[in-house]
Amino acid sequence: MTTYNPRRFAIASGLLAGLAILLLLQSISSINFKREPELSISLLPMNGLAREQFAFTEFAAKVTDPKETQAAAEYASGQARRALRSKPLAPKSHAILAMAEPDSSVRSEIISLAASLNRRDLALQGLWLNEKLSEGNFPATIEALDQILRVHPQHSEQFFPVLAEALEDQRTIPEFAQLLQGPLPWKTGFLRYAVRQRQLQPNLALLRMQIGFEGEPIDRSLIAGLVRQGLYSEAHGLYAHIIENPPVGSELTIGPWRSAYPPFDWYFVNDAGFRVQPSLNGETLDIAVRSGRGGVIIEKFIPAPTGAAQVRIKHRIAPLQQLRDVRLQANCAGSGTPYFDGRFKPGEVVFDLPQAP
Incomplete structure (x- = not known):
């Protein structure tokens, strides 16, 4: 037969009831601390999360200009310290105390130690990031x-602009190459x-020479x-590298009319009533031009020949009277004026291009 001590039972029941009330208050406080931190603190003074949120709210309310950061942090530092008594690892409290610290070496130490304990809090990681940026420590x-x-x-x-700012310095390319060669969600x-x-x-071109951009x-x-x-x-150096080392899963067209990477591959106009596309056999071009339409129909950049060059074209353009409007032009890159302009003739035409100026 089991016996019990009524006094001990009463004490145990009282402790359990007290614990239940404490857990209930903790639950209510945890739900409300982000929305109403002052109410959370009044319900449960030991709620470090609520005090931390209250401190951060006080800090944020005082900052209207970046120059006011330290003064605002000093204003909220009392609540931040109270929060740390209940929750020693409260990250935003550490961030506030760091921002309130006038001694830069002490501030750096606070940020370094706190950031090593918490890799998730945005405020704390932002301070850590700022420290590294101010030091010029790109890695x-x-x-x-x-x-x-x-x-x-x-x-x-x-944060992409901050990352981009780091990439502007050519010295960071090795770090970016090491980081970006693996799978990253961003x-x-x-x-x-x-x-x-x-x-x-x-710098992206230099980086692309080292790793794939997928x-x-x-x-x-x-x-x-x-x-x-x-x-x-x-641009041409990067193009040549990509063609020699195509991206994984790439399906580069093999043939004379590749158009994956204009302007070093072919550009084909593709408008309604004004279109060029490779034929099914991949060796010739199909051209469709509606009356009244005009402009560049195909274009490609090539390295300038070291001397005179010859271009041979076979065509079946009809009707023949349209040939007077079909021309081959050669321009130097960046120049709007062609140094060669030749008209088409029926059948096969050979263009003798002079050396580029």
Whole structure:
């Protein structure tokens, strides 16, 4: 027969009831601390998360200009310290105390130690990132950005410009090559962003020589961007590298009319009533031009011949009276004026091009 001590049972019941109330308050407080941190603190003064959120809210409310950061952090530092008493690893509290610290060496130490304990908090990782940027430590900057973007991919648009700023320095290319050669959740998004930044395109080309970008559209945009900047040698060098080392899964056309990477591959006009496309056998071109339409129908950049050159074209353009409007022109890149302009003749025509000026 089981016996029990009524007094001990009463004490145990009281402890369990107290614990239940404590857990209930903790539950309510945890639900409300982000929305109403002051209410959370009043319900459960030991709630470090609520105090941390309250401290961060106080800090954020005081910052209207980056110059006010330290003063705002000092204002909120009392709540931050109280939060740390209940939750010693509260990341935002460490961030506030670091921003409030006037001694730069002490501030750096706080940030370094706190960031090593928490790789997920955006405020703390942002401070760590700022430290590395101010030091000019590009490898650590790139590492910090990688950690932030892995954990907070929704903030990619805010951090891609910082990553791009690092890539502007040619010295960072080896670090980027090492980082981007593996699978990353933000890799393609960043490359799509970076290839649109004119100032990054030369360094992106150097980076592309070392690693694959896993996508013809990015390569195509990069080549076109370099051409628009007049960096023809860099663009052609990148084109040659890609053709010799095609991207994984690429299906480059083999034949005379490859058009994957204009302008070093062929450009074909493709408008309604004004279209050019390779024929089914891949050896000739089908041209369709509606009356009243005109302009460049095919175009390609080639390295300038060292001397005179000859171009031989066979065609079956009909009716013959249209030939007076069909011409072959040769331009130097960047020049709007052709140095050669020749009319087509029936059947086969041979054009003798002079040496490019």
